[in-house]
Amino acid sequence: MTAIQVDQLSVSYGDTKVINELSLTIHDGEFFTLLGPSGCGKTTLLRTIAGFITPVAGRLSFDDADVTRVPTHRRDIGMVFQDYALFPDKTVNTNVAYGLKARHLERSAIPNRVEEALEQVGMTGYGDRLPGELSGGQRQRVALARALAIRPRVLLMDEPLSNLDTKLRLSIREAIGDLQRELGITTVFVTHDQEEALALSDRIALFRSGNIDQLGTPNEIYRRPASSYAADFIGxxxxxxxxxxxxxxxxxxxxxxxxxxxxxxxxxxxxxxxxxxxxxxxxxxxxxxxxxxxxxxxxxxxxxxxxxxxxxxxxxxxxxxxxxxxxxxxxxxxxxxxxxxxxxxxxxxxxxxxxxxxxxxxxx
Missing domain, CATH: 2.40.50.140 (Nucleic acid-binding proteins)
Incomplete structure (x- = not known):
């Protein structure tokens, strides 16, 4: 597993500074949530950890390795997007196998890895279907299976439940929490939904205008908010x-x-x-x-x-x-x-x- 160290990280879009000298540690095997309203910097930080955005200053490390300028495909991360990002013309099996093929895994080993990943998310037997033949919850499970199939060091999730209805959101939320605890994989989860954050997280970083307003366990932030902003946002x-x-x-x-x-x-x-x-x-x-x-x-x-x-x-x-x-x-x-x-x-x-x-x- 992997710990993530963010050290004095700054990210800008043009002349607009979105994250300003941010430092934090995400522990090995932790379910860590970046929480806050739209535009607060949480997704920008996630995409920086993923390697999609290069910071203007600061350092990002996985364990002791500096990955600040390491390209995304060499960071050994799994990514689950809000809109699933599945290939609509390819089967579930092919979608899940995509990352394995990109990493040049031995061809004979791929089917077993795909089957294992689908079993982990409760999608055994759906391998020959196209994404359009699945419900929203099933598509999100496939996206999760694709991320897990490569056995990443870090799992990154960008508001993966926001496109689901209430009942499906609860079901997938429980599945994600159970799976993360079972695998013990370091997970960074972005959401604006305080209930999701409280239900899933080991710790929460509540963002406000590119900075962390409060960092703590769900119980600490809910029972002892450090500001009126935290009190009003959480519950x-x-x-x-x-x-x-x-x-x-x-x-x-x-x-x-x-x-x-x-x-x-x-x-x-x-x-x-x-x-x-x-x-x-x-x-x-x-x-x-x-x-x-x-x-x-x-x-x-x-x-x-x-x-x-x-x-x-x-x-x-x-x-x-x-x-x-x-x-x-x-x-x-x-x-x-x-x-x-x-x-x-x-x-x-x-x-x-x-x-x-x-x-x-x-x-x-």
């Missing part, structure tokens, strides 16, 4: 503008902020100073209690902040209740609770419970 989040008083901008782990006229206590995630900041809370971490909490002492919650509000929307989604709640200062927040619990209706007065340990405060 649903309430990103609330708050104010920090002069005497609250300390180095303590917890900090009290003002949300309108209400006080909110949370965990410090960045350096803070008096003035504007953000408080971040996931919908599933909030609880709604009946009544506005002003007169009922049972609403007092240890280790939590309680803010009155009014339910303005309730959606029943089968497995959960989804709420929109307007707080006393007019801020609208989202809350999600299991469907097994009691529900609230639009117009109900409620108390929104913000657990201190799950409310993150960060610089604006």
């Amino acid at each position: 649903a989040a309430n990103v609330l503008p708050v104010t920090i008083a002069d005497d609250a901008a300390t180095n303590d782990e917890t900090v009290t902020v003002s949300l309108g006229s209400a006080s909110l206590r949370g965990i410090r995630r960045t350096a803070l100073r008096a003035g504007s900041a953000y408080a971040v809370a996931r919908p599933e971490h909030l609880r709604l209690l009946p009544g506005d909490g002003h007169s009922d002492p049972s609403h007092e919650e240890t280790g939590s902040s309680v803010i009155p509000g009014e339910v303005i929307r309730h959606q029943y989604l089968g497995y959960k209740h989804q709420y929109s709640v307007r707080l006393t200062d007019g801020t609208v927040i989202a809350s999600a609770e299991p469907a097994s619990g009691s529900s609230h209706s639009a117009g109900d007065l409620v108390s929104v419970v913000f657990p201190t340990a799950e409310t993150l405060v960060m610089a604006s």
Whole structure:
């Protein structure tokens, strides 16, 4: 297997710098995801690792070997594209064998390698079909088989699930994850879909304007986002503008902020100073209690902040209740609770419970 080292890499398109002095390490056998919106630089980095783009500065290594200017066909990579990139007039067997022939593998060994690759992706028995006779999910499995047949050091995947419908996307996603764990191949996966990233990755690099905004495990990025951008991009989040008083901008782990006229206590995630900041809370971490909490002492919650509000929307989604709640200062927040619990209706007065340990405060 292979580790990938990116050292002070810069990539430009004309006068536009797309990646600026980026450094990171992708570990041997790791499923590593480059995540972010369109135009953030994630696909550019993938194509640079593949050798399709030559950087203007920096170094790219596979293990200890410098491959910065090594051509694509000599990097020993497998590539899976968004649009499958299969030859429409050639059979599945011929498509999968293409890379093996290009590498001048002994002719007698090719059929066994093709059969093995098709078996790995669950496509045994489809070898004589043309791509046009296959479903989108089957075509993507063939594209994956073609990449795996050459037994590459590194597997690169450029948004391979984006052209599939929801059910197929989930099925192929599970197949990719199972296969990668079985083979232990170093994999770099590009997506803009945060659910794919959370489900598949050992680590995620969240991109923003050619730089990494946060790098970590799915749990780290979801539970402890390092910025309001990360919180908002990874999963649903309430990103609330708050104010920090002069005497609250300390180095303590917890900090009290003002949300309108209400006080909110949370965990410090960045350096803070008096003035504007953000408080971040996931919908599933909030609880709604009946009544506005002003007169009922049972609403007092240890280790939590309680803010009155009014339910303005309730959606029943089968497995959960989804709420929109307007707080006393007019801020609208989202809350999600299991469907097994009691529900609230639009117009109900409620108390929104913000657990201190799950409310993150960060610089604006």
